[in-house]
Amino acid sequence: MTSQQPNIALVIPCYNExxxxxxxxxxxxxxxxxxxxxxxxxxxxxxNTMSLIQKICASHPSRALSLSLDRNSGKGEAxxxxxxYLSEKGLYNIIGFWDADLAVPLSEILELADVFRQNxxxxxxxxxRVHLAGRLIEHVNLRHYIGRLFATIMCWTFDFKIYDTxxxxxxxxxxxxxxxxxxxxxxxxxxxxxxxxxxxxLAFLHNKNNWLTHDSWxxxxxVREWRNVAGTKRSFSAYSAAIFDYMTLVRKxxxx
Numbered sequence: 001m002t003s004q005q006p007n008i009a010l011v012i013p014c015y016n017e018x019x020x021x022x023x024x025x026x027x028x029x030x031x032x033x034x035x036x037x038x039x040x041x042x043x044x045x046x047x048n049t050m051s052l053i054q055k056i057c058a059s060h061p062s063r064a065l066s067l068s069l070d071r072n073s074g075k076g077e078a079x080x081x082x083x084x085y086l087s088e089k090g091l092y093n094i095i096g097f098w099d100a101d102l103a104v105p106l107s108e109i110l111e112l113a114d115v116f117r118q119n120x121x122x123x124x125x126x127x128x129r130v131h132l133a134g135r136l137i138e139h140v141n142l143r144h145y146i147g148r149l150f151a152t153i154m155c156w157t158f159d160f161k162i163y164d165t166x167x168x169x170x171x172x173x174x175x176x177x178x179x180x181x182x183x184x185x186x187x188x189x190x191x192x193x194x195x196x197x198x199x200x201x202l203a204f205l206h207n208k209n210n211w212l213t214h215d216s217w218x219x220x221x222x223v224r225e226w227r228n229v230a231g232t233k234r235s236f237s238a239y240s241a242a243i244f245d246y247m248t249l250v251r252k253x254x255x256x
Contacts, residue, residue: 005035006035006092006093006094006113006116006117007035007037007091007092007093007094008033008035008036008037008092008093008094008095008096008109008113008171009036009037009038009039009086009091009092009094009095009096010036010037010038010039010095010096010097010098010109011039011041011078011079011082011083011086011095011096011097011098012026012038012039012040012041012082012097012098012099012100013041013043013075013078013079013082013097013099013100014040014041014042014043014045014049014053014078014100015042015043015044015045015049015072015075015078016045016046016047016049017045017047017049017052017100017101018045018047018048018049018052020100020101020229020230021049021052021053021100022102023052023055023056025102025105025106026038026056026064026106027056027059027060027064029106029107029109030059030060030063030064033109033110034063036063036109037063037064037065037086037091037092038056038063038064038065039065039066039067039082039085039086040053040056040057040064040065040066040067040100041066041067041068041069041078041079041081041082042066042067042068042069043069043072043073043074043075043077043078044069044070044071044072044073045072050066050068053066054066067081067082067085069081074188075188075191076185076187076188076189076191076194077184077185079097079191080181080184080185080191082097083095083097083172083177083181084181084182087174087177087178087181088178092174093116093173093174094113094116094171094172094173094174095171095172095174095177096125096169096170096171096172097168097170098168098169099168099169101229102229103168103226103227103228103229104127104167104168104169104223104225104226105225108127108169108223108224108225111221111224112125112127112169112171112221113125113171115219115221116171116173119219121216121217122173122216122217122218122219123172123173123175123176123199123217123218124170124171124172124173124176124196124199124217124218124219125170125171125172125218125219125220125221126162126164126167126169126170126171126196126218126219126220126221127164127167127168127169127170127220127221127222127223127226128162128163128164128167128220128221128222128223129164129167129222129223129226130163130164130222132222135222135223135224135225136224136225136226136227137223137225137226138226138227138228139228146239147164147166150165150166150239150242151163151164151165151166153246154190154193154246157246157250157254158193158196158197158200158249158253158254160196160200160218162196162218162220163220164220165190165192165193165196166190166192167223167226169223170192170195172195172199176199176202176217177199179202180195180198180199180202186245186248186249186252187245187246187248187249188241188245189238189241189242189245190242190245190246190249193249194249196218197249197253199217199218200217200218201253
């Protein structure tokens with residue numbers, strides 16, 4: 001990562017976001033930060049989402065981009081396709097994804113991105129919904145506890161020291177990202193974890209001449225704010241699907 005202001009590009013996956021996509025917030029953030037680009041991936045929406053995306057893109061044609069998938073492919077594939085698209089452009093130092101509902105506000109982007117400058121060996125920065133004094137973190141209690149149990153199991157299985165695997169605010173060093181988004185994810189609901197697994201297995205992290213410890217490439221930062229936005233698409237039934245995805249990841253990455 002260079003010492004200059006990095007070019008940041010974020011994938012915003014969108015599926016039927018007509019009632020939740022805050023166009024003014026995205027436009028305002030582009031006005032504030034000339035090094036920021038958004039790529040809105042319309043994942044086969046059936047509502048008026050695309051017209052809202054077009055409104056944002058019209059305001060900043062060079063830094064508000066759009067990509068449309070013919071059919072709904074799921075958040076993971078929308079994110080992967082978007083990150084692949086941005087990576088192939090070769091214009092950005094940091095590429096990540098951010099939830100379209102802005103449960104984590106856009107004001108957090110630069111703080112997360114600054115971790116790369118402060119810690120040159122970091123390759124991944126992930127937001128974390130930790131309920132600390134002075135931070136506004138809203139939880140749906142049962143969902144929160146299920147999520148904590150899930151994160152604990154995932155981290156124990158794959159030897160990660162992560163508190164929150166599912167926060168929808170994640171940034172990646174482009175050099176570490178480009179090779180791992182070439183192939184579709186085998187998981188639908190926990191693609192975030194699969195992304196981190198793939199990066200953890202990159203050869204340069206295990207080079208005997210590389211002094212990095214096995215987890216110093218990943219940095220987890222508590223976000224200042226996370227709101228439970230009405231209309232979230234993750235139901236409790238999704239956690240059942242996540243169990244199946246977990247078994248798929250175990251078979252693919254631990255026993256293959």
